[in-house]
Amino acid sequence: MNKNFIEITPNDIEKNTFTMIGNEYMLITAKKDDKINTMTAAWGGLGVMWNKNVAYIVVRPQRYTKEFVDFADCFSLSFFNGEIKDKLAYLGTVSGRDEDKITKSGLTAIFEDNIPYFEEAKLVLFCKKLFISEFKEDNFIDKEIMNKNYPNKDFHTLYIGEIKKVLKK
Numbered sequence: 001m002n003k004n005f006i007e008i009t010p011n012d013i014e015k016n017t018f019t020m021i022g023n024e025y026m027l028i029t030a031k032k033d034d035k036i037n038t039m040t041a042a043w044g045g046l047g048v049m050w051n052k053n054v055a056y057i058v059v060r061p062q063r064y065t066k067e068f069v070d071f072a073d074c075f076s077l078s079f080f081n082g083e084i085k086d087k088l089a090y091l092g093t094v095s096g097r098d099e100d101k102i103t104k105s106g107l108t109a110i111f112e113d114n115i116p117y118f119e120e121a122k123l124v125l126f127c128k129k130l131f132i133s134e135f136k137e138d139n140f141i142d143k144e145i146m147n148k149n150y151p152n153k154d155f156h157t158l159y160i161g162e163i164k165k166v167l168k169k
């Protein structure tokens with residue numbers, strides 16, 4: 001384990017989830033073969049499902065990161081306490097298909113149990129995929145949400161992952 005981090009339990013996460021995800025964003029990172037990719041995400045959540053502590057994330061089909069999350073058994077969620085917003089904006093605008101964006105961002109990718117995450121993170125959740133499902137047009141009760149967010153019908157895929165490890169600075 002990286003010496004800058006300590007392991008805590010999901011119950012020890014004190015920070016407000018809505019702030020963490022909705023306001024300060026997270027990086028979703030996964031490995032495929034010998035490559036890694038990451039993207040910024042502001043939608044998702046932490047909770048309890050099937051008596052397990054879980055995180056859920058949503059990824060649009062065109063994201064390069066989707067190939068990585070689909071391939072890997074596990075992904076990480078890195079949180080930065082509202083710092084490095086410029087880097088998160090960059091990693092959330094440019095695709096890893098087009099640029100070596102992790103290197104360009106200046107962030108340091110490291111591994112825990114073969115799952116990539118970032119040394120600069122303040123909190124990291126390591127999640128094992130349990131469930132995957134694509135959002136479907138018919139399932140939107142509020143059609144306005146559908147029309148507003150999916151004019152191109154590029155529906156997110158939902159992933160629910162069990163939080164297997166939490167590292168904190």
Ligand SMILES: Cc1cc2nc3c(=O)[nH]c(=O)nc-3n(C[C@H](O)[C@H](O)[C@H](O)COP(=O)(O)O)c2cc1C
Nearest residue numbers: 040041042043059060063064065092093094095096
């Ligand atoms: C603040 C912010 C939040 C974002 N949240 C999400 C998200 O939750 N799901 C998603 O699919 N894309 C989200 N994006 C868009 C991706 O991060 C962006 O398209 C990224 O360039 C994809 O990179 P990739 O092609 O290397 O995977 C967000 C972007 C920003 C800037």
